[in-house]
Amino acid sequence: MTQLVTQGDFLHKDGRFWLTTDELGKRLGFNDRSGVSKIYQRNSDELKPFTCGDKLSSQGQVRDVRLFDEQGCYIVAMLARTPQAKAFRRALARFLQEIRSREKEFAETFSSLESLKKQVAAMQLKQQLTRFKFSESAGQRLVAL
Numbered sequence: 001m002t003q004l005v006t007q008g009d010f011l012h013k014d015g016r017f018w019l020t021t022d023e024l025g026k027r028l029g030f031n032d033r034s035g036v037s038k039i040y041q042r043n044s045d046e047l048k049p050f051t052c053g054d055k056l057s058s059q060g061q062v063r064d065v066r067l068f069d070e071q072g073c074y075i076v077a078m079l080a081r082t083p084q085a086k087a088f089r090r091a092l093a094r095f096l097q098e099i100r101s102r103e104k105e106f107a108e109t110f111s112s113l114e115s116l117k118k119q120v121a122a123m124q125l126k127q128q129l130t131r132f133k134f135s136e137s138a139g140q141r142l143v144a145l
């Protein structure tokens with residue numbers, strides 16, 4: 001069974017995941033983009049905050065596209081009446097949960113690394129101070145001779 005949602009399907013822009021109208025339509029089982037476009041037109045007041053327009057180039061041509069963020073994808077999937085919509089919603093939820101889990105692991109790892117960097121810097125400073133004190137006391141002993 002092929003996966004309904006993979007990271008490669010999404011555009012990553014401004015720290016968010018986005019699907020084009022075409023990609024979302026494919027995942028929901030529409031024959032073309034008109035299915036998603038109709039849902040958007042009927043529910044634009046609800047969907048507008050979760051979409052944006054962008055220009056994408058494909059095969060040397062630049063075209064205007066509508067992008068849906070994760071919330072927009074959920075709303076369109078909830079409004080779609082295709083047999084694939086239910087499976088897509090489930091797959092999208094699992095995918096996003098996996099992404100969030102990875103982000104959390106990354107943040108925890110990064111935090112641990114930052115903490116280790118601070119500990120190493122403190123140890124290095126302590127060693128330098130110890131050397132300074134040692135050389136200072138050795139210098140004082142030489143002067144006393």
